[in-house]
Amino acid sequence: MPHTLPALSYKHEALEPHIDAQTMQIHHGKHHQGYVNNLNAAIEKAPDLAKWSLDQLCRDLAKVPESVRGAVRNNGGGHWNHSLFWAAMVPKSGGEPTGNVAGAITKAFGDFAKFREAFQAAAMGRFGSGWAWLVAAKDGTVSIESTPNQDNPLMEGRHAILGLDVWEHAYYLKYQNRRADYVGAWWNVVHWGEVAKRYDAR
Numbered sequence: 001m002p003h004t005l006p007a008l009s010y011k012h013e014a015l016e017p018h019i020d021a022q023t024m025q026i027h028h029g030k031h032h033q034g035y036v037n038n039l040n041a042a043i044e045k046a047p048d049l050a051k052w053s054l055d056q057l058c059r060d061l062a063k064v065p066e067s068v069r070g071a072v073r074n075n076g077g078g079h080w081n082h083s084l085f086w087a088a089m090v091p092k093s094g095g096e097p098t099g100n101v102a103g104a105i106t107k108a109f110g111d112f113a114k115f116r117e118a119f120q121a122a123a124m125g126r127f128g129s130g131w132a133w134l135v136a137a138k139d140g141t142v143s144i145e146s147t148p149n150q151d152n153p154l155m156e157g158r159h160a161i162l163g164l165d166v167w168e169h170a171y172y173l174k175y176q177n178r179r180a181d182y183v184g185a186w187w188n189v190v191h192w193g194e195v196a197k198r199y200d201a202r
Contacts, residue, residue: 002050003040005033006083014091018185020174028086031169035078035150042071054080058154077150081131084163087194094188101161101192101199104142105134115144116187122146123166123183134162134195136202161198162190 008028013021039057043049046068049057057064057076064072096112097105109115122144123132130148135158137143142161145153153160164186171182 002043003036003054003079005029005036006086008086010091015089015189018188019089019171023169023171023173026173027165027170028082032079032082035075035082038071039075039079042068042075054083055154058152059157061155073155074150077152077155080154081150081152081163081165084160085165088162088191088198089186089189090191090194091189093191095192097192097195099196099200100140101136101142101196104136104140104199108142118144119164120180120183123164124180126166129167132164132166133160135159136161136199138202140202142199159198159202161202162195 005028008024011021012024012028015024046065049064049068049072052060054076057072058080061069061073061076096102102112105112105115109118119132119134123146126132126146126148128148130146131150131152133145133147133153135143135145135153137159145158145160147153152163164183166179166183171179175182175185
């Protein structure tokens with residue numbers, strides 16, 4: 001199979017109390033695995049896509065055969081989004097960014113507090129299911145975006161360096177309808193080292 005579920009670099013319970021172990025088990029092992037399985041099933045119907053990387057599937061979505069484009073968009077997007085999501089979280093992290101990305105955030109938003117407020121507004125303002133993103137341009141500027149469902153900035157040719165899943169399955173077991181509490185808690189597990197690495201690789 002061309003695509004596989006990426007292993008977590010930490011145990012399911014490692015992000016407690018901010019993200020609970022049961023949610024991690026279901027979210028990673030069931031939801032993300034489902035996207036991988038469905039993506040592979042779609043590729044079986046369009047074998048030429050087996051040579052494409054996950055990045056290429058998202059970036060060149062318009063070139064994907066129309067018969068499987070919807071499945072690739074939803075499931076390839078889900079696979080890409082979650083792969084970034086897991087990598088940009090680690091236990092006992094949070095705090096504020098450092099390095100080049102910190103300077104870019106300060107330049108764009110004034111300070112980290114204003115950035116955090118704007119990012120949370122994007123996460124809370126997404127009606128229904130979707131994502132909030134921090135995106136870096138080639139010139140080093142950063143901006144905040146929100147996408148519906150499993151869409152992502154790469155599908156529009158942009159470079160996401162941080163993403164927050166605001167689908168209900170990401171938080172409902174612990175937070176129920178309290179998305180704001182989930183978003184607030186998530187800052188405690190953001191892996192700014194990974195974000196900085198992605199920023200520098202733009």
